[in-house]
Amino acid sequence: MSEHPNIQEAKRPERATADTVAKLAGVSRVAVSRAFNPHASLKKEKRDLILKIAKELGYTPDMAGRALVTRRSHLVGVIVPDVCSPWESQEIDALTTALQGEGFATLLFKTRTDQSMDERLLTYMKGFNLDSIIAFAENVSPDTLTHSLGRAVPIYVSYSEDGSLPNQPGSTSVFDRLIVDQKTGIDQAVALMQAYGCRNFAYLGGTTTSLANTERERAFKCIMKERGLPDPLVLQGDYTYETALASTLDLFKVGEGVDGIFSANDVGAFGVIDALRFQLGLRVPEDVKVVGFDDIAQSGWLSYNLTTVKIDLEDRVRALVRLILRRLKDPNAPAMTETLQTRLIVRGTVGS
Amino acid sequence: MSEHPNIQEAKRPERATADTVAKLAGVSRVAVSRAFNPHASLKKEKRDLILKIAKELGYTPDMAGRALVTRRSHLVGVIVPDVCSPWESQEIDALTTALQGEGFATLLFKTRTDQSMDERLLTYMKGFNLDSIIAFAENVSPDTLTHSLGRAVPIYVSYSEDGSLPNQPGSTSVFDRLIVDQKTGIDQAVALMQAYGCRNFAYLGGTTTSLANTERERAFKCIMKERGLPDPLVLQGDYTYETALASTLDLFKVGEGVDGIFSANDVGAFGVIDALRFQLGLRVPEDVKVVGFDDIAQSGWLSYNLTTVKIDLEDRVRALVRLILRRLKDPNAPAMTETLQTRLIVRGTVGS
């Protein structure tokens, strides 16, 4: 086994391995491994030599081999129904940046359009031995995930303090959670709309199976009651522009006289605004006031200039990464909860 | 080695491995491997038994172990400067769907804001042993990529027939390419603008280092000349809404009397439109006509209703996946080229 590999090596410039570097540096292969692990003890000059030769050869530790023994793939799975959706693409972007800085890469998986997951896909995902999983698709049950996903611990995002879904009594597994307090921001929104004279409110929902939507609707109704306002009209939606547009047209076909619409997301609010302005000949904000949720980049564009409830994206991603890293460092640590606030961003769709 | 693993197994429910399945099914581990490889020869009833037991145990072949010996990671890298950019997020979405169907997962990497890549990141990427790489960031030179990326063969997207960047004479490596013929669509756009009376054209560029932008500008100027029109004014841009807005304001500050603006991308066109309508008090399309490029979903929204040059996303992704799979099947196949057409989508920003 001393000269044999050279024959193959002569044929093609084979990928440099730790052994290649070790022989060239006159050290053992273990030393090469240690050179790439900052915490391992290795004489400084020897490490420098190894790293120098490694760079010349273009050697990089192979993740597959490393994953096999360390049981760390350095891969974080992101399950998402639709990458194009602005809020989600913004979060994926920020998440990728943050994780990349910590030495992890994000692996993208798409659910079916109904946000459910193929059995085949789950099996497939398991094979990658993901270090962590973030489920944007809220139609994937925690138990399904843990059952199908080896050692990776999913992180769940809840939208109310009482944690409506994960950590059920029946389930043995405990999840780290990020709780988003949506009520504060929504209350500010309703207060502003009320101050500008709204009397008849409507709530345009997102996908009905979405946890975020369920809690937004609940919070909205609760606030209406607290402020002594009548129960709002609820429009069916699915977070898309097209459906929002159609639902708004339907709403005003029966002439309800609604003068304040709160949408479960910004893209939906765009649909509402365009329906009002271009199809119904109504003015925003003079005739109807509109508020969205998310504060995506497009909400600042002048054509919409949308007043909206903001979840601070950087805070959110920072919290997620913190949870992921902590769980990775100590898999047996007790479940942890991070909390996030929301606040109203005032622009031009309620009053000037 | 017969009873030893059971001790560990008793402690925690260890991840099921091929050996676990093999022992339970009373076959060799090789049989298990074959059961999961459809092309391997294995008695049907034995395969069924193995797959059944595997499902009960929740066993899935480990990708790391598999990658080590097959030299196929089933990972496709996507290098992108900004996931949020609508066109790119749409393409990532479609690509992920298509690749997922073929058994590959997409791994996301972000460049720095100047679209260049950290040396550290390249080294890092190499470690994942990617099966293929698609570079959305056009500031990463082909040679840098091939030098730093083991056996993965990058796919390049060019925007002119003469292939301005890859396959240079100096470079030894040959790349598969996807050529987008932008001229046809741009010519249709100019023709329409001209028909509606445009006399003074301006071109709002994207990032100057972007290949797509360079070729779009070249094609636009060429068409202007062919149609006997004067050289267009060129505005600096970077594909963002904010810069487009600012550039448009600058343009009309000197009162050039421009009546037709062609933007290198749709998001830029949105900035142009909003500057004209909300800051300069001009009407679109009556006073100034605007055309974009890409045909992202937002271009159909009524507030913009943008006339734009479309690259068919599904065709594009289909072609990319075709190139990737072909290269993977035969790494030594000669370089291949796919070509894509563009065409104008007429909406409301040129004339009704």
Add this chain to the structure above:
DNA sequence: ACGGATAGTGAAAACGTGTTCATTTTAAAT
């Protein structure tokens, strides 16, 4: 019934890495 081809099978050897463990070298402390 017989030869030959074919499908089915498992033992052993990879693939590239991190980690134990026992050993040697170096540094620090008396």
Add this chain to the structure above:
DNA sequence: ATTTAAAATGAACACGTTTTCACTATCCGT
């Protein structure tokens, strides 16, 4: 100078899989 602790080192093993390579059972046609 001598003891004690700490740091540095490499051999062997482990991780989970696929791929040779022989070998056996099964099938077909004359």
